[in-house]
Amino acid sequence: MVATMGTFLLFVFGFTLVQGAVTRERETGVGELVATSPLSNSTYLVGRWLGYFLLLTLVTVFLVLATVAGYLLHGTGEFHFWALASPFVFLTLPAVMLVAAVAVLTETIRSLQGTLGSVLYFFGAVAVFTLASLGSGTTFGPTGLAIVRNSMVQAAGADPTVFENRSFAFTGDPGSVTTFTWTGVEWGGAELLSRGPTVAVAGLGLILAVVTFDRFEPTITVRERVQGVFARRDGAQDTEETATNPPETDTKSAARPSEVDLRTATPDPGWLPNRRSLTAEIRMALRGQRWWWYLGMLGCIGAGFAASPGAARGVVLPVAWLLGLSVWAGLGVREQRFRTTELVFMTPYPLGQLAAVYFGGVIVALVAASGVLAALAIAGNFTPIGAILVGACFIPALALASGIWLGTSRVFEVIFLSMWYLGPMNAVYSLDFVAAHPETVAQGIPLRIAAVTVALLIAAVVGRKRHLQR
Amino acid sequence: MVPPKAPPSTANATELASDTDENAPQLRLQDVGKQYSDIWGVRDVSLDLSPGVLGLLGPNGAGKSTLMRLITTYLTPTEGRITFDGTDVVDDPNAVRKNVGYLPQDFGVYPDLTAKEFLGYLAAIRGLKRKEARDRIEDLLELTNLRDARDRRLGGFSGGMRQRVGIAQALLTDPDLLVVDEPTVGLDPAERVRFRNVLSSLGEDRVVILSTHIVSDVEATANEVAVLSAGRLRAHTTPEHLLEDVADRVWEVVSSQDEIHSLKSEYLTSTTTRRTDGVHARIVTDDPPRDATPVSPTLEEAYLDLLERTEEGESGDGL
Numbered sequence: 001m002v003a004t005m006g007t008f009l010l011f012v013f014g015f016t017l018v019q020g021a022v023t024r025e026r027e028t029g030v031g032e033l034v035a036t037s038p039l040s041n042s043t044y045l046v047g048r049w050l051g052y053f054l055l056l057t058l059v060t061v062f063l064v065l066a067t068v069a070g071y072l073l074h075g076t077g078e079f080h081f082w083a084l085a086s087p088f089v090f091l092t093l094p095a096v097m098l099v100a101a102v103a104v105l106t107e108t109i110r111s112l113q114g115t116l117g118s119v120l121y122f123f124g125a126v127a128v129f130t131l132a133s134l135g136s137g138t139t140f141g142p143t144g145l146a147i148v149r150n151s152m153v154q155a156a157g158a159d160p161t162v163f164e165n166r167s168f169a170f171t172g173d174p175g176s177v178t179t180f181t182w183t184g185v186e187w188g189g190a191e192l193l194s195r196g197p198t199v200a201v202a203g204l205g206l207i208l209a210v211v212t213f214d215r216f217e218p219t220i221t222v223r224e225r226v227q228g229v230f231a232r233r234d235g236a237q238d239t240e241e242t243a244t245n246p247p248e249t250d251t252k253s254a255a256r257p258s259e260v261d262l263r264t265a266t267p268d269p270g271w272l273p274n275r276r277s278l279t280a281e282i283r284m285a286l287r288g289q290r291w292w293w294y295l296g297m298l299g300c301i302g303a304g305f306a307a308s309p310g311a312a313r314g315v316v317l318p319v320a321w322l323l324g325l326s327v328w329a330g331l332g333v334r335e336q337r338f339r340t341t342e343l344v345f346m347t348p349y350p351l352g353q354l355a356a357v358y359f360g361g362v363i364v365a366l367v368a369a370s371g372v373l374a375a376l377a378i379a380g381n382f383t384p385i386g387a388i389l390v391g392a393c394f395i396p397a398l399a400l401a402s403g404i405w406l407g408t409s410r411v412f413e414v415i416f417l418s419m420w421y422l423g424p425m426n427a428v429y430s431l432d433f434v435a436a437h438p439e440t441v442a443q444g445i446p447l448r449i450a451a452v453t454v455a456l457l458i459a460a461v462v463g464r465k466r467h468l469q470r
Numbered sequence: 471m472v473p474p475k476a477p478p479s480t481a482n483a484t485e486l487a488s489d490t491d492e493n494a495p496q497l498r499l500q501d502v503g504k505q506y507s508d509i510w511g512v513r514d515v516s517l518d519l520s521p522g523v524l525g526l527l528g529p530n531g532a533g534k535s536t537l538m539r540l541i542t543t544y545l546t547p548t549e550g551r552i553t554f555d556g557t558d559v560v561d562d563p564n565a566v567r568k569n570v571g572y573l574p575q576d577f578g579v580y581p582d583l584t585a586k587e588f589l590g591y592l593a594a595i596r597g598l599k600r601k602e603a604r605d606r607i608e609d610l611l612e613l614t615n616l617r618d619a620r621d622r623r624l625g626g627f628s629g630g631m632r633q634r635v636g637i638a639q640a641l642l643t644d645p646d647l648l649v650v651d652e653p654t655v656g657l658d659p660a661e662r663v664r665f666r667n668v669l670s671s672l673g674e675d676r677v678v679i680l681s682t683h684i685v686s687d688v689e690a691t692a693n694e695v696a697v698l699s700a701g702r703l704r705a706h707t708t709p710e711h712l713l714e715d716v717a718d719r720v721w722e723v724v725s726s727q728d729e730i731h732s733l734k735s736e737y738l739t740s741t742t743t744r745r746t747d748g749v750h751a752r753i754v755t756d757d758p759p760r761d762a763t764p765v766s767p768t769l770e771e772a773y774l775d776l777l778e779r780t781e782e783g784e785s786g787d788g789l
Contacts, residue, residue, distance in 0.1 A: 261609070262609045262613065262644070263609055264644050265598055265606045265642070265643055266602070266644070267568065267644075268599070269568065276600060277594050277597075280594035283591075284580070284591055287580070338579065339577060339578030340578050340579065342539075342542075343572075343574070343636075343639060346567060346570065347595050347596050348567040348596070356595070
């Protein structure tokens with residue numbers, strides 16, 4: 001069962017664990033060195049895939065060791081190492097092969113390099129896992145859950161002491177269930193062949209990655225790459241011209257320094273964020289969003305106002321905040337990612353800047369929720385309004401704290417998506433930061449989320465101070 | 471063998487005092503040190519700076535960037551004291567932050583922003599009012615010759631253009647203290663000359679600290695020179711004083727290609743130039759070869775000589 005759980009976790013979250021090396025090389029300029037080396041695209045990407053695969057294999061090895069240790073401590077019956085380790089070999093390793101290949105593929109497609117790639121992968125992985133878990137016949141699923149289940153069902157069926165109606169579940173009360181003897185999966189030809197599609201899809205993913213890889217050339221689109229057309233876009237021509245032959249370096253047209261009369265400036269920074277710094281941070285956070293993002297956000301605001309209170313809270317608001325994920329993911333990590341720390345943190349009140357970033361994130365959440373909030377206010381339903389306000393304060397606090405301390409947005413993305421999936425979508429009330437369910441408010445969950453928000457903000461401030469006082 | 475001369479002593483205070491105006495900005499470092507784990511990045515650095523341009527020279531890893539980060543409050547000193555206009559910058563870092571313009575050696579930009587937007591963002595978080603920021607940014611784009619490129623995304627900028635954006639942001643708040651680390655890296659010769667002129671004029675009424683490996687930049691702009699080596703201040707003097715120290719010790723020798731290697735190993739050689747009559751080498755020595763002709767020293771030669779004597783002094787101490 002550890003193998004099944006481990007495979008599921010690595011399948012859903014392994015992507016976040018490994019993805020980023022190609023993107024990092026693109027952002028740090030190392031990509032230029034790679035692009036100008038004799039290394040072929042396929043060698044480079046297979047090397048990256050291998051790196052991701054080995055990292056996930058290492059995690060798998062730890063899981064095997066943990067399983068062995070667990071068996072030695074709590075297990076019954078004769079110890080068979082292969083019986084414990086073989087599911088990891090035949091189920092987990094093909095699954096992580098696929099995860100590594102998808103990670104490489106998303107890094108070669110520009111639009112999937114950021115939060116959008118993480119979101120699509122998370123929901124794609126959950127959907128594939130769910131579909132593959134539905135029937136006993138879908139043994140070819142990427143995690144191979146059906147193989148383990150079929151083997152256990154077979155073992156349970158062969159045991160006359162087991163009740164007729166069986167199901168699998170986790171329980172905190174071992175006495176409430178019957179036990180049966182299961183010696184592990186018998187790995188026959190059918191079981192091994194069922195791993196073929198997963199490995200094949202991983203291979204296809206890698207081939208697709210090689211086709212779509214732009215070799216760190218920023219002006220080539222995926223389409224051009226696929227078509228083998230290397231003509232530059234009109235806009236890209238400007239960029240190229242700028243980078244290689246900047247016309248403004250022509251000294252004949254340049255004013256002499258002595259001719260430029262610099263007007264004096266008297267900055268008046270305050271320790272509290274003002275409207276100007278807030279606006280600047282919001283504009284910075286929203287930078288790079290596409291037209292469809294704004295359209296989606298507007299749609300959510302309108303739908304939140306027009307829909308019934310239940311649908312507005314249970315569907316529209318979660319979707320609106322899911323859209324906001326790409327905005328919040330940049331909080332706390334932008335300066336490290338783009339190496340602007342020495343420029344940005346040199347402000348007289350760097351914690352004021354941090355506050356501006358935070359309030360900017362809160363404002364984005366509130367704007368996204370404005371339709372729902374307005375509808376609730378008109379209906380006089382003020383309790384959920386308070387809960388939604390708490391949620392709006394919570395998300396940027398989580399993004400800032402994890403970004404500042406961990407230096408990556410991936411952890412925030414995974415936590416957010418997991419909470420989003422389990423809380424608002426699957427009614428795990430303690431994780432329902434959106435207050436999508438009336439029970440969430442009734443159980444006082446927003447108060448706990450408010451307390452966590454305060455703790456996260458303190459963590460963010462401490463982390464930033466730690467960075468400032470080196 | 472002629473024994474090495476001791477490194478030049480620090481020029482006296484009156485020689486370095488360029489401005490006695492009470493309102494002029496003053497930066498003082500007293501026995502400043504910064505320790506990283508068990509390694510000292512800089513140690514025992516003391517400097518008194520008033521308006522003017524200080525050229526900070528030193529080999530790679532000498533501690534120049536660490537010193538600049540300490541001055542700009544990005545790092546906190548492990549020991550010693552830094553004051554700006556009498557205020558301790560550790561106790562009140564804003565005393566410096568409100569008045570400092572800083573161009574780090576290695577900095578990034580937001581590639582999706584245009585030059586104007588990037589400067590606008592930094593102006594906003596540094597407390598410049600909207601109109602003031604707009605005027606200042608226009609002036610700085612003009613000054614750095616980026617006016618035509620102001621609406622282009624920074625992601626498409628060349629290295630030199632990006633560096634000029636860095637220079638513009640350092641001047642955004644009209645700072646009394648300007649700290650620039652390798653500012654001319656990536657600039658073409660015309661832009662380099664242009665920036666030197668900017669620095670010179672800025673140094674008239676503010677403290678400018680210019681860290682660089684390009685000694686000719688210091689020669690062209692600085693009225694004071696500080697030399698760091700292995701984290702310690704080896705000299706703080708005027709360029710003239712540094713040059714005086716190598717006066718009558720710089721020579722030009724014409725040699726064949728075969729002889730040049732032995733010449734280089736025997737003497738401190740600053741430059742070698744291939745000509746039709748052989749290789750012209752400039753050497754710094756008290757004891758020149760017979761056919762050497764005396765030439766006027768450059769600041770680079772004075773700097774190299776100082777470094778070599780420092781190294782010899784240290785190895786002598788070690789023995």
